[in-house]
Amino acid sequence: xxxxxxxxxxxxxxxxxxxxxxxxxxxxxxxxxxxxxxxxxxxxxxxxxxxxxxxxxxxxxxxxxxxxxxxxxxxxxxxxxxxxxxxxxxxxxxxxxxxxxxxxxxxxxxxxxxxxxxxxxxxxxxxxxxxxxxxxxxxxxxxxxxxxxxxxxxxxxxxxxxxxxxxxxxxxxxxxxxxxxxxxxxxxxxxxxxxxxxxxxxxxxxxxxxxxxxxxxxxxxxxxxxxxxx
Amino acid sequence: xxxxxxxxxxxxxxxxxxxxxxxxxxxxxxxxxxxxxxxxxxxxxxxxxxxxxxxxxxxxxxxxxxxxxxxxxxxxxxxxxxxxxxxxxxxxxxxxxxxxxxxxxxxxxxxxxxxxxxxxxxxxxxxxxxxxxxxxxxxxxxxxxxxxxxxxxxxxxxxxxxxxxxxxxxxxxxxxxxxxxxxxxxxxxxxxxxxxxxxxxxxxxxxxxxxxxxxxxxxxxxxxxxxxxx
DNA sequence: CGAACATTCAAGAGAGTTCTTGAATGTTCG
DNA sequence: CGAACATTCAAGAACTCTCTTGAATGTTCG
Numbered sequence: 108x109x110x111x112x113x114x115x116x117x118x119x120x121x122x123x124x125x126x127x128x129x130x131x132x133x134x135x136x137x138x139x140x141x142x143x144x145x146x147x148x149x150x151x152x153x154x155x156x157x158x159x160x161x162x163x164x165x166x167x168x169x170x171x172x173x174x175x176x177x178x179x180x181x182x183x184x185x186x187x188x189x190x191x192x193x194x195x196x197x198x199x200x201x202x203x204x205x206x207x208x209x210x211x212x213x214x215x216x217x218x219x220x221x222x223x224x225x226x227x228x229x230x231x232x233x234x235x236x237x238x239x240x241x242x243x244x245x246x247x248x249x250x251x252x253x254x255x256x257x258x259x260x261x262x263x264x265x266x267x268x269x270x271x272x273x274x275x276x277x278x279x280x281x282x283x284x285x286x287x288x289x290x291x292x293x294x295x296x297x298x299x300x301x302x303x304x305x306x307x308x309x310x311x312x313x314x315x316x317x318x319x320x321x322x323x324x325x326x327x328x329x330x331x332x333x334x335x336x337x
Numbered sequence: 338x339x340x341x342x343x344x345x346x347x348x349x350x351x352x353x354x355x356x357x358x359x360x361x362x363x364x365x366x367x368x369x370x371x372x373x374x375x376x377x378x379x380x381x382x383x384x385x386x387x388x389x390x391x392x393x394x395x396x397x398x399x400x401x402x403x404x405x406x407x408x409x410x411x412x413x414x415x416x417x418x419x420x421x422x423x424x425x426x427x428x429x430x431x432x433x434x435x436x437x438x439x440x441x442x443x444x445x446x447x448x449x450x451x452x453x454x455x456x457x458x459x460x461x462x463x464x465x466x467x468x469x470x471x472x473x474x475x476x477x478x479x480x481x482x483x484x485x486x487x488x489x490x491x492x493x494x495x496x497x498x499x500x501x502x503x504x505x506x507x508x509x510x511x512x513x514x515x516x517x518x519x520x521x522x523x524x525x526x527x528x529x530x531x532x533x534x535x536x537x538x539x540x541x542x543x544x545x546x547x548x549x550x551x552x553x554x555x556x557x558x559x560x561x562x563x564x565x566x567x
Numbered sequence: 568c569g570a571a572c573a574t575t576c577a578a579g580a581g582a583g584t585t586c587t588t589g590a591a592t593g594t595t596c597g
Numbered sequence: 598c599g600a601a602c603a604t605t606c607a608a609g610a611a612c613t614c615t616c617t618t619g620a621a622t623g624t625t626c627g
Contacts, residue, residue, distance in 0.1 A: 120528055121372070121526075121527075121528045122368050122369075122372070124451075124526055125368035125369075125371040125372055125526075126368040127440060128365075128368075128371055128436055128437060128440045129365065129366050129367050129368045129370070129371055130366075131436060131439055131440050132362050132363070132364075132365035132366040132371075132436055133362070133363060133366035133614090134362075135358075135359065135362035135366075136359050136360075136362040136363035136365075136366045137359050137614085137615085138352050138355035138356040138358075138359045139352075139355075139615095140359070141355040141358055141359055141362075142351070142352070142355055153573080153574095154573070154574060154575095155573070155574085163616095164616080164617075164618095165573080165574075165575095166574085166575080166576090166616090166617080166618080166619095167615080167616060167617080169573095169574060169575060169576095170575085170576095170615080170616085171615090173575080174614095178443075179439070179440075179442075179443030180439070180443070185574095185623090185624085187573095187624070187625070188571095188572060188573055188574085188623090188624050188625060189572095189573060189574085189624095190573075190574060190575090195442075195443050196439075196442060196443065198435070198438045198439050198442055198443075199439060201435050201438070202432075202435040202436060202438070202439050204435075205428070205431050205432040205434075205435040205436075206358055206361060206362055206432060206435075207358060208428045208431070208432070209361055209409070209410065209425075209426075209428050209429060209432050210357060210358045210361050210409075212409075212425075212426060212428055213408075213409030213410070213425045213426065213428075213429075221354075296351075296354055296355075297351075298350055298351045363584090367584090367585085369585095383603080383604095384603070384604060384605090385603070385604085393586095394586085394587075394588095395603080395604075395605095396586090396587080396588080396589095396604085396605075396606090397585080397586060397587080399603095399604060399605060399606095400585080400586085400605085400606095401585095403605080404584095415593090415594085415604095417594070417595070417603095418593090418594050418595060418601095418602060418603055418604090419594095419602095419603060419604085420603075420604060420605090568627105569626105569627095570625100570626090570627085571624100571625085571626085571627100572623105572624080572625080572626100573622100573623090573624080573625105574621105574622080574623085574624100575620105575621080575622070575623095576619105576620080576621065576622080577618100577619090577620080577621090578617100578618090578619100578620105579616105579617090579618095580615100580616090580617090581614100581615085581616090582613100582614080582615080582616100583612100583613080583614070583615095584611100584612080584613070584614090585610100585611085585612080585613095586609105586610090586611090586612100587608100587609090587610090588607100588608090588609095589606105589607090589608100590605105590606080590607080590608105591604105591605080591606065591607090592603100592604080592605070592606080593602105593603090593604085593605095594601100594602080594603080594604100595600100595601085595602080595603105596599105596600090596601085596602100597598105597599095597600085597601100
């Protein structure tokens, strides 16, 4: 079969444009950078904080942040001695969410990781925002924020109880017994909530993950308690 | 400032998961692959067709398609002698759309390309689907599909007139005079419609781009004429 | 000003990506 | 079966990405 070439027209304009979009995609094309974006989705942060939270050296985190800034996914602002980074807009959250949707639906590698590391039932058995709100109103549920206290302080779902995952074992007594527990953390794939649910179930509690973390809650236009608004 | 490391928990699970998503992002991270996705958004196609349409060698196109298939963005199916590829789902269109949104809003490089190659006014001055539908009903507008005939045959907006960009100069007489002309092609950034509008304006017509191509029209749940539905 | 601090720059080793070329595989048709 | 066809594989050159290390830059505070 012979097919005539059809790219007679302004090919370089098109390729330049697509190359610009491709550059943005490559900005997302690294696990550490996706991790940094998840942390930045909780709120703006300095380089050293981000490096510590994502387990990178400061120099390396700085380079990744500059890569993200170069393609416009984050913006950095000098504030005194520090440079504070934040997401450049809500559309970045939408982009990462779209990436996750495709990944969940299609990529075998994602399915394999979920199967290997998480209980597959836990992954599917997440509570939607609307359901949570209904049960919170009815007092049927304890909402647990398992992120570190600094992120909790920067903003959290109203009514949530903050017990970081690291302390959860020691502070089980603080969780009212009887009611169902719903845990959330940084996002739909943040491991903190997965592990919290696993631990709570081991101790005989009725625990579920919230389907989405604080950034998704905020993005859905819900009220956020605690911080000065962005 | 000293920040305690916080990644005590199941770090590798998280990084594996993020790496899987990053791999998908890298799948989008190449201009030729984005081009291939745009062509596939028009409808399923064989390797040789795609290679011709995007100006790649067959071997190279095959490799890019396999890269896309590896990360689950497209699926390929052997059909007799040919292997026919198609997008793996509508969420892929949503992902590319999200990428475009971020690019348009944030990336300087995108703005630079638009400024250099296109008339900035043309880029902004696009007609929304709803506006088009209203004017089509009122008979105030001629809708022009400037894609090659094979893609038109695979599906087009009902009522559109097909004049490929390459033939447009020679076939100007076929376009009813008086009415405004709205041109569309493969997507919001497909150059065909940009160039058609530029050409039509040079000849004194009142021409505008449609804000989105056939894939976006289809994705918005509108009726598509011509083909067997996907 | 000089010390302390937060971040960035620069260079280099190692790994991954992309394109080209030519050969190999799998499918159909005479 | 063998020829023709469509696609994929394999290998290599050029290029880009990532992480590490140590030095350089810019900012504040005493």
